[in-house]
Amino acid sequence: MRIATWNVNSLKARLPRVLEWLEMAQPDVLCMQETKLADDQVPALDFEALGYTVLHHGEGRWNGVAIASRCGIDGHASGFGDIEDPYVGDARLVAATCDGVRIVCVYVPNGRAVGTDTYERKLAWLHRLREWLETHHSPDQPLVVGGDFNVAPEDRDVYDPAAFEGATHVSEAERKRFEALKEWGLVDAFREIYDSDRLYTWWDYRAGHFHKHLGMRIDHILVTEPVRARLRYALVDRNARKGEKPSDHAPLFVDLAD
DNA sequence: ATGGTAGCGCTGCTA
Numbered sequence: 001m002r003i004a005t006w007n008v009n010s011l012k013a014r015l016p017r018v019l020e021w022l023e024m025a026q027p028d029v030l031c032m033q034e035t036k037l038a039d040d041q042v043p044a045l046d047f048e049a050l051g052y053t054v055l056h057h058g059e060g061r062w063n064g065v066a067i068a069s070r071c072g073i074d075g076h077a078s079g080f081g082d083i084e085d086p087y088v089g090d091a092r093l094v095a096a097t098c099d100g101v102r103i104v105c106v107y108v109p110n111g112r113a114v115g116t117d118t119y120e121r122k123l124a125w126l127h128r129l130r131e132w133l134e135t136h137h138s139p140d141q142p143l144v145v146g147g148d149f150n151v152a153p154e155d156r157d158v159y160d161p162a163a164f165e166g167a168t169h170v171s172e173a174e175r176k177r178f179e180a181l182k183e184w185g186l187v188d189a190f191r192e193i194y195d196s197d198r199l200y201t202w203w204d205y206r207a208g209h210f211h212k213h214l215g216m217r218i219d220h221i222l223v224t225e226p227v228r229a230r231l232r233y234a235l236v237d238r239n240a241r242k243g244e245k246p247s248d249h250a251p252l253f254v255d256l257a258d
Numbered sequence: 259a260t261g262g263t264a265g266c267g268c269t270g271c272t273a
Contacts, residue, residue: 009273010265034273036265061266062273110273150273204273206262248264248273 001071001099001230002027004253005146005219006240007107007202011035011066014247015043021240022050027253028071029098031105031146035064042066057094064091065107065147071099080132086121093129101227101256102137106147111168119168122150126177130184139185142226148202148249149220151178153188156197157217169218186222189254193234201236202249210241219252230256 004027008014011032022030030052035042038060047054051070057078058064067073077095079085087109095104106129111122129145137143151174155161164170182188190199200215209215223231233255241250 013265034265062271112273204262205264208262245264 001029001101001256001258002253003029003031003101003103003144003146003221003256004251005031005033005105005148005221006251007033007148007219007247007249009034009036009247009249011037011043011064012041013245015046017240017245017247019046019050021237021251022047022052022068025237025251025253028069029101029103030068030251031103032066032068033064033105033107033148034062035066036061037064055094055096058091059089062090063107065094065105067094067096067098067103067105069096069098069103073098075102077136080128083128083132083135086124086128092125093132100142102141102143104143104145104147106145106149108148108150110150111174114166114168114171122168123173123177126151126174126181130177130180133181133184139224140226141224143224144227145181145186145222146252147220148218149178150218151175152216152218153178153220157200159198159200159214159216169216181222185224187225187228189221189223189228189231190217190234190236190252192228192231199236200250201252203241205248219249221252221254223254227256232257
């Protein structure tokens with residue numbers, strides 16, 4: 001079973017690239033973030049033509065999350081439900097069960113700048129995510145949280161820690177909230193496979209950062225122990241960041257044994 | 259030199 005996550009930065013603008021990637025990489029499940037679509041704007045037929053069913057949660061313009069699956073998609077859920085959402089109104093969480101694995105697709109708020117209100121609510125959102133997991137799920141069940149976490153967990157996950165001093169994505173508080181998710185019972189699947197630094201999932205569009213390989217590892221696939229036991233492979237497909245009209249994120253996927 | 263690019267949508271916000 002191949003499970004992928006990709007911040008597509010507008011599914012409308014990125015549709016040809018996403019369809020091309022589905023055909024090439026053949027994931028069974030793809031979590032998408034920043035679709036920037038309303039539910040009724042989703043190009044469902046384009047996905048169906050490739051064998052995928054899409055579950056979308058979005059209000060249009062900003063945010064928007066979706067799961068495309070070709071191995072079943074049941075038990076739809078979106079948002080935090082009864083748990084207070086610090087970004088209420090934004091579409092940042094959608095979940096479904098695909099072939100026995102609970103898939104949670106998240107788009108963690110960016111936070112903009114340390115000390116701002118949006119940053120404080122980013123911290124709160126990450127805390128609420130753990131609360132939501134505690135309320136609705138168990139570390140004993142096969143579960144995957146895939147998405148754009150907007151957190152680089154360690155210094156080796158950014159191109160130059162000095163350049164990010166005082167910035168979001170690397171602050172102690174953000175990393176603590178990210179660690180708290182792992183403490184609940186999740187493992188960073190990518191780090192189970194790779195130990196190197198300079199492995200990124202996002203590169204700024206500006207100033208030729210991709211070309212200079214100045215990026216950050218902020219997209220993650222976190223898995224519970226039953227999924228970790230099946231983990232065989234992980235990869236960031238940097239080729240998807242090249243060429244015409246790329247997203248600023250590359251897709252990340254994991255392969256699980258049957 | 260507080261820059262640079264992309265998306266949405268038409269003004270400036272978000273990332």
